[in-house]
Amino acid sequence: MTSKPPTPDPAAADSNRVGGDAWIWRGSTTLQASREATVGAREFLQAHHLPDAELGSWELLLAEACNNAVLYVDPAKPETHHWELHLVVAADRVTARIIDHSAGFEWPETAGLPDDDSESGRGLFIITALTDYRQYRRSADGNRLTLERRLPAAVTSELADMRRRLAQTETTLDEMTEELAASFESLSAIFRFTAESRQTATLEEFGTRMLEHLATVTGADCGMLRIVSPVTGALTTLAHHGCEAMADCQPDHSPVPPEAAAVRTRQDQWIEATTDTVSVEHGSASIQAGLIHPFYDGDQLMGVLSLGRKRAEPMHAGDVSVIHTFAEFFAQHLLSRRQAEAAVQASAVRREIELAATIQRSLLPRSLPNLPHFSAVGHCESALMVGGDFYDLMPWDTNGYLFVIADVMGKGVGASMMAAVTRSIIRSLPQIDQSPASLLERAARLLYADFEHLEMFVTIAVGMVDTKRSLIRVSNLGHCPVLICSPDGILTSAEPEKPPLGLEEDPHYSETSVPLVPGTRILAYTDGLTDPRDHRTHFETPEDVARWFGEIVRTGASAAAIKSALLDRLGSDSPTANASPLVDDQTFLVIACDPS
Amino acid sequence: MNIETQHPTLVISALTELTALTASELKAAVRLRFTAGLKDIDFNCAGLGFIDSSGLGTLISLQKLAIEHGGKFRLLAPGPQVLQVLELTRMHRVFEIVQS
Structure with a gap:
């Protein structure tokens, strides 16, 4: 049938x-x-x-x-x-x-x-x-x-439509499968790379290993990683892979136009066989397909990652995803390394500052000598923890006492070291020289070579309280005025008459002499008292200091009382003092002559 | 399958399909329950999703049984699937069909 x-x-x-x-x-x-x-x-x-x-x-x-x-x-x-x-x-x-x-x-x-x-x-x-x-x-x-x-015809049409949709769905599924496979490959590669990255010593080695992994995962023949130099701000080659045989992938060359375009547009640039941008720049192009990906930290360009293929097969979505993921991973690693380096550097600087501060503290007398008929108090507060200020007070033979105040120009360990050297020289000389000027002349000859070599100098004032002849003699080399005030308010300012110590090889210095009368007060200070600083009161000029000093001496204030009043005037004990760092060291020495 | 007596009618209901597989069982059950005093048979098609040619033959035999007893046979509320088969085989002209 x-x-x-x-x-x-x-x-x-x-x-x-x-x-x-x-x-x-x-x-x-x-x-x-x-x-x-x-x-x-x-x-x-x-x-x-x-x-x-x-x-x-x-x-x-x-x-x-x-x-x-x-x-x-x-x-x-x-x-x-x-x-x-x-x-x-x-x-x-x-x-x-x-x-x-x-x-x-x-x-x-x-x-x-x-x-x-x-x-x-x-x-x-x-x-x-x-x-x-x-x-x-x-x-x-x-x-x-x-x-x-x-x-029925309607069913036939619907079936055909369903077949088309099924075909589309299968295509989508294929793409999703490829994407998943790429993601899996990407994750696996990153895990392997992360494990290896702990063993990479340098950033260059890290970048090279990353390019090797990326080339394997994406089927690229060459890769280039350039990063923005934190010093020059220019794109510089950090690592490259497989570039030896590629005419258009040369690490020594400046970034090629597609890289510049990627930076300018902040978007990926695709290299395709029909695009001869690269070959125009470097002659015989051997890269037929590739991707140039700029990566950022926020808005800040960090670098450009480029992968190329010899064959004219464009990067798939999965490849692009892997490249983006690795670039992001590298950016995080780069940031982490730079932060670690900054922390190490900050730590080194902090150690240097602490060392310098220790040196500077050692320069100051732990306690001023207890001298007959005299009382003396000192204060030193350093800017940024360290400086070149120091003061000193010591017996001078049997004739009286010698005081020193100085400020080495500069900061850090160098300034502290020169302050220490200067202090030691000065301390060794009073037994030889009989006047502040001759003492400083000898010190200048001894220290000139060191100061010149270090391109440093020191402002210094040395005073002698000559009890035998009832004189106060001060030699001032470029330092703030040394103020000598009688009990009745007659003020003498021993001004700087010569350049600072260290600028002249064989100088001749002069002195200021003032009669020593009972009740005389001496104030020697550094220029930190007149430098501006935030939220803290200060003296505008040396004349302000002199006026303030004359007034307080007339009140018969002791050395300790003057120090206390001066600190109040400077706001050192105010609640905001710690939050307002000094611009310069603040150092002063107050001596009261009160013979019985 | 449910068979109950509502004198003088035997009412058959709750069958989901009537095929060569189930036809013999239904015929045997009806013969057993079609006792004296009964003459009519109502076949309630509510819930009946499928019927084949053997099922149709069973319905014809039930109709014969009712007629033999001076009664009548009715199909109650057949669904689209059942009606399609009835119309295809012209049996919609043979059975008394009650839609509601």
């Missing part, structure tokens, strides 16, 4: 070949199995989004066909007790094939309906009525019933 088959459709053939639209059921020759096959077939067709009417027709006609396959089997031949149902969904039709091993039957030329009261004989009519094509072949190796039913 055959009926005219519908015109073959290439799309249907294709769909059969690609698979996924075919369904096969195999089972035993029982009505239970027949029903299960029919229900399974309906579910398969439902999964292909056939409308309910189509599903109902197929369930009914397959029920009839499958029942025939199991009802005509010979119970005495168990080897024939199996059968198969095949279903294929094409673009415009569904085809079923039933293969059984029963005795079979003669397919009638026409399958009509029986009498109304007949309880059987409608199965073949139903199959015929619901199919467009039928073929039944009986044979010794199995009977084959082929049934086809065209899909």
